[in-house]
Amino acid sequence: MEQETEKRKEGKSEENEEKWVHDASVDYKGRLPLRASTGVWKASLFILTIEFSERVCHFGLSSNLITYLTKVMHKDLNTATKNVNYWVGATTLMPLIGGFVADAYTGRYRMIIYSSLVYLKGLSMLTMSQFMPILKPCNNEICDRPRKFHEVVFFFALYCIALGTGGFKPCLESFGADQFDGDHLEERKQKMSFFNWWTFALCVAMLLGTTVVVYVQDVVGWGIACLMLTIFMVFNIIAFYVGKPFYRYRRPQGNPFIPILQVLIAATRKRNLSCPSNHALLYEVPKSEKHQGRLLSHTSRLRFLDKAAIVEGNYTEEKDNPWRLTTVTRVEETKLILNVVPVWLTSLMIGVCIAQSFTLFVKQAAAMNLEIINNFKIPPASMASVTAISSIISVPIYDKIIVPILRKVTGNERGISIFRRIGIGLTFLVLAMVVAALVETKRLKTVEHQVLTVGGTRHETMSVLWLIPQNLILGLGADSLSLIGLQEYFYDQVPDSMRSLGMALYLSVLGAGFFLSSFLIIIVDHVTGKNGRSWIAKDINSSRLDKFYWMLVVVNALNLCLFIFLAKRYTYKTVHRKASEIDGCNSDAVEIVA
Structure with a gap:
């Protein structure tokens, strides 16, 4: 009888685990997400759509920007090339700031919304600079030197787009992957496919941007092309917002570098201690305490950092001071960041080859x-x-x-x-x-x-x-x-x-x-x-x-x-x-x- 009762409890527990998502995500009302009505592809498709539109805009502008600078704004080739490189450089560096702010303070969804408004502002200003008489390059169709005011507005619009890209790019893809529960077998497999289809959508956007958009710019005019891109982005931002009830959200957890610094300082303080042969003696969150998020298993690499999780002296006082005692999970997270560096360095040649x-x-x-x-x-x-x-x-x-x-x-x-x-x-x-x-x-x-x-x-x-x-x-x-x-x-x-x-x-x-x-x-x-x-x-x-x-x-x-x-x-x-x-x-x- 007792065995049957235990089996029923286990069955109900498994059913509960299947019904709700337990990966520290919440729904748009801050509740535990219901697996059947949130996340996976029904949410990711909204995210793929806005990424597709943003990449069409980016490739449509970046691939032909040097033509506009030389033929319309009459920049010499050297100056035009530098301006393009500066702008492209800004679009690749800004995501480092946008990604940090999203993880630490705003969350990914809010960062995407804020960035979309900045991006749309840039596109709108770019469009107005082609149609409004006071903002156009010059009064006549052909002129030797464009207005200085047009140049200021044009570059301000471009860097608004770069600033918007800084929030879009790091958050959209990670927010899309967040829609799949990594602890659920089927959703974990779907997440692996998500990265494939993400790149597929990006390549289709690149194809359209470098062909259709460029053709409109060269044959019809830059004004019409910018207007098309602006309208396209407006509809996709609205579509992204409509998908709000289907998303799974991750709450920001503060400055992510503070826990890493705590591990480094705690390990340095205990540098004279010896790591225990049994890693089960290292400090981790007790079973009785709730832990929002996943706990990482111990690994044998970078053993020096394990010293940050060694309990010494008064356990009660130490566990309340993360600068003296950190968990195994925090130690492993620090190891992950340190191991990213050599992988990042060996990946640079991919960018070099693509540049060719x-x-x-x-x-x-x-x-x-x-x-x-x-x-x-x-x-x-x-x-x-x-x-x-x-x-x-x-x-x-x-x-x-x-x-x-x-x-x-x-x-x-x-x-x-x-x-x-x-x-x-x-x-x-x-x-x-x-x-x-x-x-x-x-x-x-x-x-x-x-x-x-x-x-x-x-x-x-x-x-x-x-x-x-x-x-x-x-x-x-x-x-x-x-x-x-x-x-x-x-x-x-x-x-x-x-x-x-x-x-x-x-x-x-x-x-x-x-x-x-x-x-x-x-x-x-x-x-x-x-x-x-x-x-x-x-x-x-x-x-x-x-x-x-x-x-x-x-x-x-x-x-x-x-x-x-x-x-x-x-x-x-x-x-x-x-x-x-x-x-x-x-x-x-x-x-x-x-």
């Missing part, structure tokens, strides 16, 4: 035969769309076909681990640079040949279609594998309270990669220019981009070896199934990412 598709690959295309068929010429910058098309095709195949097969073969929920996915992507980047070097070598040999024409002779040119393979491989390796893997890593492998900041760190990989690419070009030009023929000269036909690409092959290969070295020694974050069952041991811990 927007710079040197475009210069290659401009020097090749752009005619496709019947006198139709493809714009050199449009070759970047091949990368997006590669991801649009490969991501659904990977998510719907390859992952289910790999799950059966490996027994891993993800199909393959996060680091394996990133590592395979890094291998593809090496291959992409090899192909780029070989194609450029062939192009330079072709240029040496001259062909007879009616007007005399000219250099022979290769078809721009030769650049498709390197762009396809780059899209497969960078977007479909490495970048999605990094998104998962910087969301899952940072403390739960720092996920927006984690996504900001992911975005900074791309921004820092672009800056590193520019630095490499400056160094290579300085070193090789001493010999009389720089690898990156003013004229692409007198340059030796093939040697520069071979250098990137070597650097990427060495970086891949270093990444494999780190991956083999990395310990993934592990959490306990139920916080209420913690009793100082790790017998009920489960690794939720692998």
